[in-house]
Amino acid sequence: MQMQSSCSLPRPKSPPMARSSIIPSSLSDGLVFTAGAFLALLIFLGLYCFLSPTPIPNRLFSFSPSFSSTSSHIDDTYDPPDETFYDDPTLTYTIDKSISNWDEKRRHWLKLHPSFSGGRERILMVSGSQPYPCRSYHGDHLLLRSLKNKADYCRLHGIELFYNTALLIPSMNFFWAKIPVIRAAMLAHPEADWIWWVDSDAIFTDMEFSLPLDRYRAHNLVLHGWPELVYKKKSWCSLNAGVFLIRNCQWSFDFMDEWASMGPQSPDYEKWGKLQTSTFKDKMFPNSDDQSGLVYLILTGKGGWRDKIYLENEYYFQGYFAEIVGRLENISARYIEEERQGPAVLRRRHAERVFVSYAKEMKVQLGKQKGADTGPTGWRRPFVTHFTGCQPCSGDRNKVYSADNCTLGMYKALNFADDQVLRIYGFRHASLVSADVQPLPFDYPRSEE
Numbered sequence: 001m002q003m004q005s006s007c008s009l010p011r012p013k014s015p016p017m018a019r020s021s022i023i024p025s026s027l028s029d030g031l032v033f034t035a036g037a038f039l040a041l042l043i044f045l046g047l048y049c050f051l052s053p054t055p056i057p058n059r060l061f062s063f064s065p066s067f068s069s070t071s072s073h074i075d076d077t078y079d080p081p082d083e084t085f086y087d088d089p090t091l092t093y094t095i096d097k098s099i100s101n102w103d104e105k106r107r108h109w110l111k112l113h114p115s116f117s118g119g120r121e122r123i124l125m126v127s128g129s130q131p132y133p134c135r136s137y138h139g140d141h142l143l144l145r146s147l148k149n150k151a152d153y154c155r156l157h158g159i160e161l162f163y164n165t166a167l168l169i170p171s172m173n174f175f176w177a178k179i180p181v182i183r184a185a186m187l188a189h190p191e192a193d194w195i196w197w198v199d200s201d202a203i204f205t206d207m208e209f210s211l212p213l214d215r216y217r218a219h220n221l222v223l224h225g226w227p228e229l230v231y232k233k234k235s236w237c238s239l240n241a242g243v244f245l246i247r248n249c250q251w252s253f254d255f256m257d258e259w260a261s262m263g264p265q266s267p268d269y270e271k272w273g274k275l276q277t278s279t280f281k282d283k284m285f286p287n288s289d290d291q292s293g294l295v296y297l298i299l300t301g302k303g304g305w306r307d308k309i310y311l312e313n314e315y316y317f318q319g320y321f322a323e324i325v326g327r328l329e330n331i332s333a334r335y336i337e338e339e340r341q342g343p344a345v346l347r348r349r350h351a352e353r354v355f356v357s358y359a360k361e362m363k364v365q366l367g368k369q370k371g372a373d374t375g376p377t378g379w380r381r382p383f384v385t386h387f388t389g390c391q392p393c394s395g396d397r398n399k400v401y402s403a404d405n406c407t408l409g410m411y412k413a414l415n416f417a418d419d420q421v422l423r424i425y426g427f428r429h430a431s432l433v434s435a436d437v438q439p440l441p442f443d444y445p446r447s448e449e
Contacts, residue, residue, distance in 0.1 A: 075115040084109050093184045095169060095260055102186075102250040109190045116191035121213055123245075124192035125154055126185050128164035128178070129200045129393060136395030138407055143393060145414045146200055152421045153204040156355045159196075162189075171265040175241070175290045179260050186248045195252075198384070199242035201392055202318055203413045205328075206381035207420040208359035209315075211245070216310055220247040221255065223294070224318045225311035230298055236280040239298075239311060241291040242386055243318035251308060258303055262293040315374040316382035322401075323376050324385045325409040328416045328432055334372075334379045338365055340445045347443050352424045385413045408433070 085091055085105040110117045127150055134140045147163055154161045167173060168180040182195050189195075216222050225239025246252045262272040264287075272288035276296060283292055298306045316324075339346045342365045350358055366372040366380060374380045389398035390406035397406050412432045419428045427437045441447045 073115060073119075075113075080112045082112050084112065091187075093168075093187055095172075095180055095183060095257070095265075098257055099183075099187070099250075099253040102253055106190045106248065113191070121193040122191055123159050123194045123196050123211075124185060124189045125150060125159055125161045125196045125198060126164065126178075126182060127161070127198045127200055128181060131165045131167055134393035134395075136391075136393055139393040139395065142407070142410055142414075143200055146203060146392075146410075149203050149414060149417050150198060152417070153207055156207055156352070156421075157210060160189075160192075169265060172260070172263050176260075176263040179256055179263070179290070182246065183253070183256055186252065190248070192248050194245050194247055196245050197243065199386065199388075201387040201390055201410075202243050203385050203387070203410070203417060204383070205319075205324070205385045205413055205417050206316075206383045207417060208355075208362055209381070209383045210356070210359070216245065218308075219310040220249060220251045220308040221245070221305075222310045222312055222317070224313065224316075226313055227311055230295055230311070234280055234295075234299060236276070236283040236289075236292040236295055238295055239291070240318055240386065240388065241294055242388060243384055255303075255305055258305075259290070259293055259297070262288045262296075263290070264288075316384055318384045318386040319382040321385050321387045321390070321409055321413070322405065324382050325405075325412055327379075328412055331379050331381055332416060332419070332432065335362075335381070336445050338362070338369065344443075347446060349426075349442075350424070355424065387413075 085108075090097075091099075116122075127147070129143050134143065136142075150161055150163070153159070162185055164181050167177060168184060169177075172180055178197055182197055185195050186192075222245040223239045223241065224243060229235045229238030246255075260266070261268065262276075263269065266272070269288055272293070273286050276288055276292040277283050277286055279296060279299070280292055297303060298309055298311075343361075345358070345361050346365060348358075371378055372380050374382065387406060387410055390401060390410065391397045392406065392410060397403075415429045415432045415434070419432075422428050422437060423440065426440050428440060430436045430438055
């Protein structure tokens with residue numbers, strides 16, 4: 001089950017990179033199946049945390065962003081006997097029946113579970129991959145590394161994670177598979193204000209960055225995109241549907257019903273494919289896809305959804321890997337230099353549970369530096385690097401990319417992110433293309449002068 005969009009923006013490819021010891025020289029069939037089995041065992045890493053500007057009164061207490069929802073503030077040991085929407089025998093988790101009055105139902109559940117109310121808005125990150133082993137030589141290992149990357153980010157920021165490997169609606173495969181999962185997650189997690197979908201091939205490459213949630217208070221869906229490409233160019237690549245935030249509210253259930261009506265389970269699937277290809281001249285395949293469907297709803301204003309959709313492009317909410325991977329070494333070097341020349345607090349050893357406070361110190365330091373901007377011309381870490389079109393599990397990558405662009409690029413991005421985590425544990429990789437790690441001396445990196 002492939003859950004990522006394959007749209008690749010027409011931008012310059014990253015330069016070819018030499019092979020390195022980062023890629024294992026051999027793997028037996030047994031190891032491949034072991035990796036797949038281990039990945040399956042990690043299906044669930046529950047997490048709920050912060051987020052929401054809905055009218056639901058969901059803020060009765062506050063807690064530190066460095067604490068997970070397993071904090072002592074949360075009482076998850078008791079579920080009152082009062083009836084809730086869960087006791088309704090007509091409720092279904094599948095998409096064949098609409099959900100109604102969700103805001104009221106969710107509000108009632110939160111009233112019965114007051115310890116889940118209040119404080120920061122809560123996020124549940126949702127991701128997933130196919131229910132069977134990868135065909136690609138490196139696929140299972142890359143999926144495992146990518147899952148670890150998401151688990152690391154969630155742990156550092158007090159977010160909960162649900163990783164799914166089940167195809168909930170068999171007819172909704174490929175990129176459509178995420179809609180049933182997100183819908184079910186909204187029902188299973190009424191305490192979550194937002195659901196954050198992240199494709200399996202999207203990698204967090206700035207572990208310190210936190211979502212600017214206040215910016216999205218008036219919106220219910222946040223995607224990376226460019227309005228001028230939507231309205232002027234009418235491009236199906238004007239946004240990316242592989243990483244997005246969707247609010248846990250009635251609007252979102254209604255929106256997903258309309259979005260899903262363009263999918264392969266719909267009797268109008270073929271009609272939507274023709275309509276999309278006639279609308280978007282750069283769409284090169286005939287089938288209706290989730291991303292084109294989103295662009296169509298925004299472009300046409302059909303359903304009145306676009307007023308609540310935010311197209312984010314001020315930072316790498318998700319960044320195109322081909323314009324990022326070739327710059328990772330230089331970005332890493334600039335951050336090391338900031339730590340070397342900056343105040344001692346940037347080099348101070350600290351517990352992982354206070355990671356967020358040190359991330360804030362680095363944010364202050366970067367704010368003083370010229371060129372510390374996000375985007376293609378800046379040297380700030382990209383928040384999310386998305387390997388769209390690489391298809392690491394199937395290996396059926398877009399032909400414009402080489403194996404080095406995709407496979408080695410993913411390993412580099414994963415090590416780049418992992419170094420930010422290992423730093424807390426006193427280690428870092430020997431290089432971005434090495435699986436080996438080395439210990440860090442006291443007062444690193446000034447101690448290396």
